Amino acid sequence: MSSRRIFARPARFAAIVPYVWMALFFLVPFAFVLKISLSQTAIAQPPYEPVFDLTAGWEALKAAFASLSVDNFKLLGSDDIYVFAYVRSLTVAITATALLLLIGYPIAYGMARLPKRWQAVAMVLVIVPFWTSFLIRIYAWINILQHDGLLNQILLALHLVSQPVVWLSTDTAMYIGIVYSYLPFMILPLYATLAKMEPALEEAASDLGAPPWQVFWLVTFPLSLPGVGAGVLLCFIPIVGEFVIPDLLAGSSSLMIGQTLWLEFFTNKDWPVASAAAIVLLVVLLVPLLLYERLQKRQLEQGR
Amino acid sequence: MRKVFRLSRFNIASLALGLAFLYLPILILVLYSFNASRLVTVWGGWSLRWYREFFNDRAMIEAAWMSLRVAVASATIATLLGTLAAVALSRGERFRGRTLFSSMLYAPLVMPEVITGLSLLLLFVALNAERGFWTVTIAHTTLTMCFVAVVVQSRLGSLDRSLEEAAMDLGCNPVRAFVAVTLPLIAPAIVAGWMLAFTLSLDDLVIASFTTGPGSATLPIRIYSEVRLGVKPEINAICTLVIALIAVVIVIASLASKLSSSQGESAAPLEPSDGHVWCSGTTRHS
Numbered sequence: 001m002s003s004r005r006i007f008a009r010p011a012r013f014a015a016i017v018p019y020v021w022m023a024l025f026f027l028v029p030f031a032f033v034l035k036i037s038l039s040q041t042a043i044a045q046p047p048y049e050p051v052f053d054l055t056a057g058w059e060a061l062k063a064a065f066a067s068l069s070v071d072n073f074k075l076l077g078s079d080d081i082y083v084f085a086y087v088r089s090l091t092v093a094i095t096a097t098a099l100l101l102l103i104g105y106p107i108a109y110g111m112a113r114l115p116k117r118w119q120a121v122a123m124v125l126v127i128v129p130f131w132t133s134f135l136i137r138i139y140a141w142i143n144i145l146q147h148d149g150l151l152n153q154i155l156l157a158l159h160l161v162s163q164p165v166v167w168l169s170t171d172t173a174m175y176i177g178i179v180y181s182y183l184p185f186m187i188l189p190l191y192a193t194l195a196k197m198e199p200a201l202e203e204a205a206s207d208l209g210a211p212p213w214q215v216f217w218l219v220t221f222p223l224s225l226p227g228v229g230a231g232v233l234l235c236f237i238p239i240v241g242e243f244v245i246p247d248l249l250a251g252s253s254s255l256m257i258g259q260t261l262w263l264e265f266f267t268n269k270d271w272p273v274a275s276a277a278a279i280v281l282l283v284v285l286l287v288p289l290l291l292y293e294r295l296q297k298r299q300l301e302q303g304r
Numbered sequence: 305m306r307k308v309f310r311l312s313r314f315n316i317a318s319l320a321l322g323l324a325f326l327y328l329p330i331l332i333l334v335l336y337s338f339n340a341s342r343l344v345t346v347w348g349g350w351s352l353r354w355y356r357e358f359f360n361d362r363a364m365i366e367a368a369w370m371s372l373r374v375a376v377a378s379a380t381i382a383t384l385l386g387t388l389a390a391v392a393l394s395r396g397e398r399f400r401g402r403t404l405f406s407s408m409l410y411a412p413l414v415m416p417e418v419i420t421g422l423s424l425l426l427l428f429v430a431l432n433a434e435r436g437f438w439t440v441t442i443a444h445t446t447l448t449m450c451f452v453a454v455v456v457q458s459r460l461g462s463l464d465r466s467l468e469e470a471a472m473d474l475g476c477n478p479v480r481a482f483v484a485v486t487l488p489l490i491a492p493a494i495v496a497g498w499m500l501a502f503t504l505s506l507d508d509l510v511i512a513s514f515t516t517g518p519g520s521a522t523l524p525i526r527i528y529s530e531v532r533l534g535v536k537p538e539i540n541a542i543c544t545l546v547i548a549l550i551a552v553v554i555v556i557a558s559l560a561s562k563l564s565s566s567q568g569e570s571a572a573p574l575e576p577s578d579g580h581v582w583c584s585g586t587t588r589h590s
Contacts, residue, residue, distance in 0.1 A: 010478045012399040015392030018385040018449065019401070022408040025446040029423035032430050106318035113315045122319065124558070129326045131500075131550050133507045135524050136543040139531055140329035143336060143540070150332060183326065234414065241416020243510055248531060258418045265422060265514075275426065278419050285416070292414060293407060 030282075037072055037275035072276035082277060085260040086284070092246070092256060093239040096178040100235050101228065103179060104186035108227075109220075111187070112194035119195065126191075130184040138177050138248050145173050145249070174250035178239060186231040193227030194220075226295065233292040237285055257281055334547065337540035354541035364526055364542065371506055371523040374437065378444035379501035385445065386452025386501070387494055391482070393453070394460040412450045420447065421514030428515060435517030443515040444505040451504060452497035459493035460486075495560040499553050506546070 076082045111122045129137065144150045145167035152164040167173050201223070205215045221228075243258035255263070257277065264274040337355075341348025358364055389409055396402070412420060424443045425435075433439055463486065471481035509524040516522065521529075523546070530539055 010482075011391050011395035014388040015396060015399065015402075015405060018389035018392070018409075018453075019405055021385055021449070022389075022405070022446070025424065025427070025442060026408055026412060026420075029427040032426040033419075033423045036426055103322070106314070107322035110315035110319035110322075113312075114319075122323075125323055126326070128554060129330065131503050131554055132330060133503075133524070133543070133546050133550065135507065135509055135527055135531075136333070136546060137329065139527070139539060139543060140333040142531065143333055144329055180325070180329070183322070187322075237414040238416055241418050243416075243418050244528070258416060261418050261422065271426070274422065278422050281416070282419060289411065289414065293410065296410065 033275045033278055036272055037279050038069060039272050040069055040071075072272045073280070075273060076276055076280055081255075081260065082257075085255055085257040086280070088254050089240045089242075089257040090284075092174070092178075092242075093236050096175055096182070096239050097232055097236045099175060099179050100182055100186040101232065104183055104190055104231065105228075107183075108187045108190035108194055111191045112197070123188075123191070126184050126187050134181060135244065137181060138245055141173070141177055141180065142168065142248065145176070168249065169251040171250060174246050177245040177249040178242065181245060182235045182239065185234045189230035189234065190224065190227040193224045197223055226298070229295050230292075233288055233295065237288050237292070240285060241281060330547065333540055334544045336537070337544040339537060339540075342537065354537045355545075357538045358541050358545070361538065363521075364523070364538075367521050367523045367526040368542075370437070370520055374440050374444060374512075374522060375502045375505040377437075378441045378448060378505045379498050381441070381445045382449035382452050382501040383494060383498040386449035386497055387456050387490075389449065389453040390456035390460055394457050409450050409453050412447050413454070417508070417510035421511040424511070425514040435515060436520040439515045439517070440512050440520070440522065443511050444501075444508060447508070447511060448501035448504050451500050452494075455497040455500060456490060456493045459490045463489055492560045496557045499557040499560075503550050503553060506550070 107126075111119060111126070114122055142149075147164055147166070147168070149167070151167060152161075155161045155165065156163075197220070202215050202219055205219045206212075210218065240256075241258045241261075242256060243262055246256045247259055247262075261274050261277050261281070264270050264277065338350050338352070339347055340351030340353060389405075392399070393402075393406060393409070421443070424439075424446070428435055428439050467485050467489070468478075468481050471485045472478060476484065507524065508522075509528050512522045513525055513528075516525065523542070527539060527542060530536055
């Protein structure tokens with residue numbers, strides 16, 4: 001038996017505690033969400049009717065299953081607020097991810113072209129804002145974008161506008177906030193693939209007479225697709241459920257699903273409907289999540 | 305001909321603009337935290353007035369203390385669990401339920417926080433747990449141990465296994481070989497993982513809002529409720545203090561990763577060779 005195999009057995013035991021922890025605090029909670037999404041709203045604490053009581057015996061359990069209600073899910077489909085919220089979330093996420101890709105790609109590309117020493121510095125510089133509080137970074141933008149904020153002061157001083165522009169509580173502000181917060185998540189996977197790329201391939205294309213844009217479009221970009229995929233998924237999935245940025249920077253006219261969930265939960269106290277909305281959101285996100293898993297697996301295999 | 309692949313003016317411009325975009329808002333915030341004027345946007349000279357105001361704000365101080373305690377506790381538990389998980393994944397080869405295990409570890413990295421927070425709240429309500437310090441700590445541990453696992457796993461993956469094998473050939477049992485050989489080698493990654501967990505916990509608003517009880521607000525929850533009411537210069541001061549704290553944490557983390565570079569390998573997520581850490585999943589936002 002190789003020593004590698006000997007090592008495997010105790011290592012497997014290392015899984016036990018984290019396994020149990022994740023099952024208890026990550027997997028089981030979803031069962032509760034599912035359960036509550038199928039129950040009736042009640043004016044009590046907790047604000048829902050119990051679905052079933054395991055101590056009540058088999059007959060009671062059967063009766064409970066018979067009374068499960070999918071009303072909450074029907075409500076989601078019939079209520080415009082939810083339908084709009086899902087559509088808006090997806091629209092915002094797609095737009096923001098496209099913006100992130102457009103802005104992040106040149107930066108990652110520039111990083112990958114730096115001399116090795118400087119690449120390390122640039123990498124740290126891109127990561128540091130990620131370590132800086134997320135809420136603080138959004139707040140920093142409120143300082144800049146508010147009515148008498150820095151941006152308007154500069155625009156007025158340069159005589160580019162004659163009166164202050166409304167930035168805060170607009171979609172523009174929200175997109176600025178989202179792009180700002182998620183930029184490291186787009187840049188880093190892109191940079192990782194671009195930096196690993198064999199420069200000889202680009203040189204060969206160029207030597208064979210391809211103009212720079214063709215080298216980029218026919219060689220560099222296709223080779224960077226794994227990074228593009230990882231970056232897009234890393235940004236897209238959390239943006240769909242984003243709550244803080246639209247809440248602080250966007251107007252209140254049309255809410256994203258994360259905000260709707262939050263309101264339903266804390267303001268309306270309708271936990272069953274909020275749970276049903278969360279389940280639907282989860283199902284919507286399951287496709288990109290599974291894609292992400294597969295992509296990751298492939299990258300891990302390539303990395304070996 | 306070769307010029308295309310050198311650093312072009314376009315490369316430099318996009319990098320410079322990108323970094324300016326990332327840093328200017330934070331610099332402006334720090335600058336204005338020293339502003340004497342009550343109006344956030346009018347410069348009234350240098351002053352520490354808003355820092356004094358923060359230190360006299362009992363509710364804010366209490367929230368900051370709560371946040372620090374939660375961050376230290378959850379980062380410590382998360383580092384223990386995350387390291388174990390990383391060891392299991394990179395050294396355990398195949399074991400029953402491995403796929404489920406790794407999916408559970410990666411899913412929270414991208415899962416919208418609203419869903420994670422909501423589901424944990426429903427669990428705590430069902431368990432009749434009193435919400436406060438411990439429920440937030442458990443919630444943060446669950447989220448941050450996944451980040452620790454990713455960081456430590458990438459370090460374990462880049463480690464030369466023959467070192468462990470040599471130790472075992474020389475008579476160490478696997479556990480001893482791990483403690484005596486592997487653990488010191490991955491220590492910088494473990495430190496970096498703790499730091500990352502600490503800052504993520506300190507930063508989290510959404511999950512904390514769902515899992516905390518009345519009277520035990522964390523700092524982000526308090527900042528958030530203040531910001532919603534309108535911009536207060538005191539917030540600039542608090543934010544600057546948080547940034548300073550995190551800066552200290554980053555310096556320690558990068559020193560820890562420097563320690564390991566004598567091996568010619570890097571450990572912390574601050575180092576470039578760990579670029580793949582990032583594509584293998586890190587979110588955050590929190």
